[in-house]
Amino acid sequence: MRECIVFVFFFESMRLTSLKIYSEMSGMNSMKTVSIVLFASFTCAALSTTAHAHIHLTVNTASGTPGDQVQIVAGYLAADTGYTISGNRLLFNGEIAVFDVTELLDQPGDFNGWYSGDEILLTSDFYAATGNLDGGNFMWEIASVDPLSGGPATFAWGEFSDEDGEFSASAFSTGLTQLDRSFDTAFAQHNHDQGYAFSALGVYDVTLIAWDSNGLYSNSDPVTVRFNVIPAPGALALFGLAGLSRTRRRRA
């Protein structure tokens, strides 16, 4: 069954790619645009290492001396081995880590129709007991969102409500100030309710900068994390089947 769904999706993707070539001459409608994005997402993800595990990023400094630079650290927890940061990029087993974002938000308000995920947690707890973070209040700025496929998207970081599960954000990539673009992990924090959401489908490189709102430590180097925003597999299969049925109707 799974192979069948994959085949249907692949077949439909190839068909829509052909349509894309045609539509460049005739003008592209939104349905085709979405389809091309899906195809590009599929291929981009295949070229990278999809990261399924739930992982953590945290902050550290060299010694906790004022002026020390904040460092973003990955792979420090027992279950997170395999994740490293190199060349300002989050890697999984030495390759670009890609986090699938598949959950379509169905909730009232601004985030209805966005896609959400919670496979990355931003924390500030792990090195707190060493004294390296003393005096700091650690924020995670969404410094940029670069589409590799798909159109521009707004990216937000926030929390899922304990009560109704609804997502709300405290940091937006479109925020005017650094504070508006930043998610607060304070000091020695490990919040399990957090998550993130994208406004559009596509593959995106999100660049994070950790900084200290108390001004004791200097900004971290940027770290880029790749996200593949794509409907859940069930939705993809339905999408592919719908496309096939449309084709058959046109031919009939």
Next chain:
Amino acid sequence: MQRILAIVLLLALSSLALAHNHLTVDTLSGQPGDPIIIKAGYLSGENVYTISNNRLFYNGHIAVYDLPFQLTQTGDLHNWFGNSALVLTSDFFFATGRLTGGDFMWELASVTPIAGSACIASWGDFNTSGILIPSALSNAAARIDRSFDTGIAGHDHNQACAFSTPGLYDLTFIAWDRNNRYADSAPVKVRFRVGPASIPGDTNFDSHVNIDDLTNVILEWGPCDACPADLNADGVVNIDDLTTVILNWNS
């Protein structure tokens, strides 16, 4: 009016106990033979949790975790009461070097009923299908089978506890090192209120409000922290608790 007040107070108590918090391990200096220390309140936002006299407290009162909901899953824990309000970890002090060489387990050393009948406690992880799989059972013969493994620098978000029967229980934890580098921790008791709290005045979790509950109120009259008859959780069994029992008589 009293009835409404009692319900509101019980709901307030429930929300308090549903807060998510962590326990972790530490040692004095990381030297072989150091005893493990169970710690609470070390994370931002959790400093209201403290451990004193081998007991977990919340805001100076005995911390109580409510488990009102039954697990609907099939298998061993079918219809047990569970939640994820308490997370056992071994990560926070790892970077200090004080946990170097250890592999940390949390033994469910005993389950003492304060009210209700004998009960089995378990600790485990949800699998990818959302089924809670127990890895530690309080009635297991071997210590390893009574213990939940947080490993080295572990911070597992999928864990949860489950209890077999409704009641009010003190679960005693002992943290120990499977690598035998560090000595066992002192025991720490954590209180769990298991089962639906839908019947105000039911002090013994038998789903009835009757002479047994009235007796409990009388026997526990006066200052009494998180005891079954302290129905409004104000730290004292008094006329308010007695009124709750009377108003719900024969419920």
